[in-house]
Amino acid sequence: MSDRWVSGRQASGRRVSGRAALRRVGPARAAGAAAAVLLCAFPFYLDAFWLQVGLFSMAAAIGAIGLNLLSGTSGQLSLGHAFFLAVGAYGYVWLAGEPGPGLPPAVAMVLAVCLSGLAGGLFSPIAGRVRGVYLGVATLALVFLGQHVMVNAEGVTGGFNGRSVPPLEIGGFTFAETDPALVVLGVPFGAEERLWYLGLVLLAAVWFSARNLLRGRPGRALSALRDSEVAAAAMGVPVARYRSAAFVVSSMYAGLAGVLIALAFRGIVPDYFGLALSIDYLAMIVIGGLGSVGGATAGAVFVTALPLVMGRYADQLPLVAAPGATGHAIGPTEAARYLYGAAIILVLLYVPGGLGGLFRRRVRPPTPPVRQPKEQTP
Amino acid sequence: MSTAFDILLNGVALGSVYALVALGFVIIFKASGVMNFAHGSLLLLGGYLTAVLHERLGFYAALALAVLATALVAGAVDLILLRRLDPHATHVLTILTIGVDIALMTDLTRRIGGDLLSLGDPWGGSVSTFGGSTVPHTRIASIVVSLLVIGAVFAAFRFTAWGLSLRAAAEDREAAALMGIRLHRIRTLAWCLAGALAALAAVFLVAFPAPGLERTTGEIALKAFPAAILGGMTSPPGALLGSLLIGVTEALVAGYEAELSALGGGFGDVAPYAVMLLVLLARPNGLLGEKEAIRV
Numbered sequence: 001m002s003d004r005w006v007s008g009r010q011a012s013g014r015r016v017s018g019r020a021a022l023r024r025v026g027p028a029r030a031a032g033a034a035a036a037v038l039l040c041a042f043p044f045y046l047d048a049f050w051l052q053v054g055l056f057s058m059a060a061a062i063g064a065i066g067l068n069l070l071s072g073t074s075g076q077l078s079l080g081h082a083f084f085l086a087v088g089a090y091g092y093v094w095l096a097g098e099p100g101p102g103l104p105p106a107v108a109m110v111l112a113v114c115l116s117g118l119a120g121g122l123f124s125p126i127a128g129r130v131r132g133v134y135l136g137v138a139t140l141a142l143v144f145l146g147q148h149v150m151v152n153a154e155g156v157t158g159g160f161n162g163r164s165v166p167p168l169e170i171g172g173f174t175f176a177e178t179d180p181a182l183v184v185l186g187v188p189f190g191a192e193e194r195l196w197y198l199g200l201v202l203l204a205a206v207w208f209s210a211r212n213l214l215r216g217r218p219g220r221a222l223s224a225l226r227d228s229e230v231a232a233a234a235m236g237v238p239v240a241r242y243r244s245a246a247f248v249v250s251s252m253y254a255g256l257a258g259v260l261i262a263l264a265f266r267g268i269v270p271d272y273f274g275l276a277l278s279i280d281y282l283a284m285i286v287i288g289g290l291g292s293v294g295g296a297t298a299g300a301v302f303v304t305a306l307p308l309v310m311g312r313y314a315d316q317l318p319l320v321a322a323p324g325a326t327g328h329a330i331g332p333t334e335a336a337r338y339l340y341g342a343a344i345i346l347v348l349l350y351v352p353g354g355l356g357g358l359f360r361r362r363v364r365p366p367t368p369p370v371r372q373p374k375e376q377t378p
Numbered sequence: 379m380s381t382a383f384d385i386l387l388n389g390v391a392l393g394s395v396y397a398l399v400a401l402g403f404v405i406i407f408k409a410s411g412v413m414n415f416a417h418g419s420l421l422l423l424g425g426y427l428t429a430v431l432h433e434r435l436g437f438y439a440a441l442a443l444a445v446l447a448t449a450l451v452a453g454a455v456d457l458i459l460l461r462r463l464d465p466h467a468t469h470v471l472t473i474l475t476i477g478v479d480i481a482l483m484t485d486l487t488r489r490i491g492g493d494l495l496s497l498g499d500p501w502g503g504s505v506s507t508f509g510g511s512t513v514p515h516t517r518i519a520s521i522v523v524s525l526l527v528i529g530a531v532f533a534a535f536r537f538t539a540w541g542l543s544l545r546a547a548a549e550d551r552e553a554a555a556l557m558g559i560r561l562h563r564i565r566t567l568a569w570c571l572a573g574a575l576a577a578l579a580a581v582f583l584v585a586f587p588a589p590g591l592e593r594t595t596g597e598i599a600l601k602a603f604p605a606a607i608l609g610g611m612t613s614p615p616g617a618l619l620g621s622l623l624i625g626v627t628e629a630l631v632a633g634y635e636a637e638l639s640a641l642g643g644g645f646g647d648v649a650p651y652a653v654m655l656l657v658l659l660a661r662p663n664g665l666l667g668e669k670e671a672i673r674v
Contacts, residue, residue, distance in 0.1 A: 077469070126655060129662040133413050137607040138658050140600075141651035148648040275600070279415070279476055286473040334488050341481030348474050349462055 066253025075226030080139030088255025116255025124244030162269035295356020310336030393625025394524035399602035402572030409568035418596035424577020432498035452573025610667020
């Protein structure tokens with residue numbers, strides 16, 4: 001969209017002022033570049049808590065982009081995202097760890113992502129047949145059955161108490177605390193700082209791949225499927241193939257998010273991958289605004305960071321008791337949950353189109369100026 | 379022999395309670411196209427109010443008040459929140475119920491804390507013995523009450539003006555609106571009814587031999603999801619059938635756990651979902667659900 005606008009502007013042959021030059025680059029693109037620089041600088045200024053928040057947000061964003069592809073673009077409601085996250089996380093831990101094959105962690109990471117995709121593909125007999133709310137509850141079953149397996153298959157998953165996560169190593173570089181410590185520009189680089197950059201690279205890769213996917217032929221086909229399967233089939237879209245492909249790709253994104261979450265937590269337990277996590281992901285894409293990659297990311301940051309930040313600062317809010325207070329007083333955790341629930345309701349009521357829509361309205365010009373009549377009449 | 383009978387009775391009693399919850403899901407889904415995630419917290423609200431009020435008012439008055447209050451809260455969710463949004467954006471409405479659930483559930487769990495509350499039901503721990511098997515009275519009460527209530531709801535669907543309007547609205551919203559049916563009012567009433575059913579279900583979910591009302595009681599409402607789906611989300615009799623199937627499956631798997639140990643401990647809790655997946659493979663719209671008509 002913005003590219004077409006630029007060429008129209010240049011063709012009109014008018015002098016380009018400084019402000020217009022900035023606009024020529026595209027305000028969205030300039031903001032994106034600024035954000036990228038800012039994100040790369042964060043580990044030098046923020047403490048471990050904020051880096052953790054950022055890491056979880058990035059992992060959630062990767063998962064949310066995947067779910068958005070499935071539920072937002074192709075319209076298949078999924079409550080099973082937590083299951084695919086779990087497959088990725090446990091797949092990585094088992095493949096890279098002991099007991100397990102003990103593969104090199106980088107290989108284990110790739111294989112874990114493939115494993116998640118495989119799990120998504122195995123679900124396609126059901127995903128291909130079942131629609132709407134039925135599919136939602138069918139995928140809900142995956143979460144509960146998955147948790148059952150996680151608790152019972154102790155040899156692979158470590159049972160109820162879970163397993164610790166072996167650190168990632170790529171070409172001799174370890175994403176964990178090392179001895180001697182790595183110091184960059186006077187800042188000691190521990191696990192959080194290193195994983196931060198890993199998260200950024202992965203998020204960028206996922207962001208652009210998902211955007212290209214959505215803007216290309218598959219994205220159009222999936223949107224057509226969402227709006228009308230019959231019409232899409234009539235236009236030559238192989239319905240069943242695209243439906244299950246959306247499931248596979250979305251599961252792979254979820255698996256990658258699972259690996260990153262496992263690395264950030266350094267230990268995983270079955271309890272984490274429950275229904276609440278699936279619901280959180282659904283909340284992310286709806287709050288962010290269905291169907292856009294930027295929206296899914298915004299929603300992911302909102303849903304992930306809000307409870308963590310609230311939990312940290314809740315004791316400074318009015319009406320909130322200190323943690324561990326006696327009786328039925330409102331503690332910081334409860335305050336965070338209240339605000340989380342209220343935030344979901346308020347965003348849905350007062351920000352139609354989600355956070356992504358809000359952002360788009362602010363940044364992008366509403367209509368291309370070339371088409372306005374005053375261009376023709378000087 | 380007697381164990382098989384016990385297990386079956388357990389299953390039917392459990393199924394009858396699930397039916398109350400699942401019927402609520404179906405009613406809300408038919409009226410507004412929303413999968414109500416706040417159902418668990420509504421159920422917990424009903425149970426909590428009964429538990430708090432029964433010492434002062436006696437059980438029946440407390441239950442009546444709790445059912446009424448839960449119905450009003452459910453109606454208020456629709457009236458104050460859902461009505462502001464586009465009724466066709468059902469996914470947004472569904473997520474909104476998640477927000478309601480989080481807020482309401484947080485408040486209730488804070489109030490309940492680690493306590494185990496008794497609802498003061500008149501059956502207590504009393505049992506009868508029939509031919510060698512012991513049957514708690516609460517089981518019989520839950521079956522009888524569920525039958526009566528569900529019968530009344532079905533009669534309301536069939537014979538009252540509201541029931542006719544609801545069925546018409548579920549069939550074709552536009553045509554129903556053109557015939558002068560007030561969709562908003564139908565929907566709010568549907569939410570009230572579903573809330574009342576959930577509050578009633580809470581009583582039997584936490585009665586003997588269950589220990590009492592705790593903060594996790596609301597999660598049991600989730601088991602009614604597969605029940606409603608299994609039967610077909612658009613069909614009230616389907617919800618009934620699905621609930622019975624789920625209840626009996628759960629009781630059977632829990633009862634014969636020793637024989638099924640290969641499936642892992644506690645498989646009874648997840649068996650309903652496994653059954654649901656198998657049924658959906660064969661019948662994607664549930665056992666009695668309408669096949670979606672595709673308009674071109």
